[in-house]
Amino acid sequence: MTGTAGEHLAWLEEGQRHLWLPYTQMKTAPRPLPVVSAEGVRLRLGDGRAVVDGVASWWTAAHGYRHPHIEQAVKRQLETLPHVMLGGLVHEQAARLAARLARLLPGDLDHVFFSESGSVSVEIALKMAVQYWLNRGERRTRFLSFAKGYHGDTFMTMSVCDPDEGMHALFRGVVPEQVIADLPVDADSEARLAALLAAHGHEIAAVIVEPLVQGAGGMKFHDAETLRRLRTMCDRHGALLIFDEIFVGFARTGLDLFACAAADVVPDILTLSKALTGGTLPLAATVASRKVFEAFWDDDPARALMHGPTYMGNALACAAANASLDLFESEDRIGQARAIGAQLAADLEPARALPGVVDVRVLGGIGVIELTRLGDPAWLKQRFLDLGVWLRPFGNILYTTPPLTIGADDLRQLTKALVTVAGEWSARFGKGE
Numbered sequence: 529m530t531g532t533a534g535e536h537l538a539w540l541e542e543g544q545r546h547l548w549l550p551y552t553q554m555k556t557a558p559r560p561l562p563v564v565s566a567e568g569v570r571l572r573l574g575d576g577r578a579v580v581d582g583v584a585s586w587w588t589a590a591h592g593y594r595h596p597h598i599e600q601a602v603k604r605q606l607e608t609l610p611h612v613m614l615g616g617l618v619h620e621q622a623a624r625l626a627a628r629l630a631r632l633l634p635g636d637l638d639h640v641f642f643s644e645s646g647s648v649s650v651e652i653a654l655k656m657a658v659q660y661w662l663n664r665g666e667r668r669t670r671f672l673s674f675a676k677g678y679h680g681d682t683f684m685t686m687s688v689c690d691p692d693e694g695m696h697a698l699f700r701g702v703v704p705e706q707v708i709a710d711l712p713v714d715a716d717s718e719a720r721l722a723a724l725l726a727a728h729g730h731e732i733a734a735v736i737v738e739p740l741v742q743g744a745g746g747m748k749f750h751d752a753e754t755l756r757r758l759r760t761m762c763d764r765h766g767a768l769l770i771f772d773e774i775f776v777g778f779a780r781t782g783l784d785l786f787a788c789a790a791a792d793v794v795p796d797i798l799t800l801s802k803a804l805t806g807g808t809l810p811l812a813a814t815v816a817s818r819k820v821f822e823a824f825w826d827d828d829p830a831r832a833l834m835h836g837p838t839y840m841g842n843a844l845a846c847a848a849a850n851a852s853l854d855l856f857e858s859e860d861r862i863g864q865a866r867a868i869g870a871q872l873a874a875d876l877e878p879a880r881a882l883p884g885v886v887d888v889r890v891l892g893g894i895g896v897i898e899l900t901r902l903g904d905p906a907w908l909k910q911r912f913l914d915l916g917v918w919l920r921p922f923g924n925i926l927y928t929t930p931p932l933t934i935g936a937d938d939l940r941q942l943t944k945a946l947v948t949v950a951g952e953w954s955a956r957f958g959k960g961e
């Protein structure tokens with residue numbers, strides 16, 4: 529048996545010398561926590577403890593871990609067809625998933641290109657936008673994106689992230705320089721964006737934004753009106769509009785299944801990943817509107833979209849995604865996200881009065897306590913674990929994005945931990961701000 533209290537885990541000792549972890553200074557970071565199993569909203573750690581997962585594995589596990597409906601669908605698929613290349617071949621799970629996504633998404637977002645990670649789906653969206661213009665005989669090779677935005681870690685996606693965020697600042701000058709703007713949240717910022725578009729409009733292939741919530745860049749919210757302004761301005765300057773719904777898609781906001789539907793704004797291209805398979809297998813989708821697809825529709829093979837990830841449309845992942853969509857359709861995840869939002873708003877409110885807390889904000893299944901300055905990551909991690917929860921703040925942003933299936937008591941454990949730890953942080957570091 530593995531994972532009983534205090535037991536020595538041989539694989540951990542051997543493997544950790546070789547495993548290179550994400551965003552981690554391997555020399556100084558505390559040892560990663562071994563997880564031996566997961567069920568519902570809980571992770572079971574190597575020492576036998578079970579902790580409530582307040583992050584849902586980077587927002588993927590919307591239905592909780594090991595949901596039997598997804599588990600069975602993946603097992604069934606494994607026994608018939610785990611994977612086949614989509615070059616010249618096709619299989620039922622990918623075809624059904626594409627048709628279902630087209631049906632669920634608003635407007636004419638009807639053409640689905642699969643890949644295996646969020647960053648790659650954004651790369652494809654950007655490439656699609658550039659080729660859209662090339663196929664129409666125009667050369668537009670730059671992008672406009674927004675401060676606090678996050679779209680991935682590959683080279684081109686880094687270029688459309690917030691340029692000052694610590695994660696990618698090192699690569700300034702190495703990645704192509706894009707036009708970075710503030711979101712048009714009011715008349716002032718709208719006028720500044722209009723000026724930028726007037727100056728650069730002819731070279732901008734697309735404007736890319738995380739609609740309603742900028743996730744990894746700081747869990748910042750904006751309203752639907754901002755997106756409507758963007759749609760109008762893109763139409764005026766001919767730029768395509770890309771919505772990166774990798775974080776906000778699949779009911780996370782509690783407003784609708786997708787942010788574009790909630791805002792009543794249809795982008796030209798949309799990206800999905802994270803909760804697409806309910807946190808089981810890697811899969812992403814780049815969805816194009818009819819207008820975009822038609823720019824590639826031609827007798828000339830050179831006008832085809834020249835992209836094709838080896839594992840695109842993996843059958844196990846598509847089976848998981850189809851099962852995940854069954855759950856989004858049969859169980860009220862939007863209502864659950866709303867209920868989570870109501871409880872988060874009430875439970876986190878006391879943190880607002882703490883010295884050193886600048887903001888408490890909630891939208892659906894997203895709860896945030898923003899601190900004035902960076903917390904100590906190792907200390908925060910330990911205090912959260914002491915209180916029985918797994919949370920992983922971004923610098924000064926304490927947040928939870930639990931599985932949407934979480935019950936009120938487990939959610940209270942998360943919010944209590946957040947408010948308690950924010951209080952302790954405030955007492956230690958929050959004075960004299």
Ligand SMILES: *Cc1c(COP(=O)(O)O)cnc(C)c1O
Pocket residue numbers: 645646647648650678679680681738743744772773774775801802
């Ligand atoms: C996570 C994320 C990505 C990148 O997805 P990966 O699967 O990590 O490559 C891109 N955009 C947004 C909005 C994300 O939240």
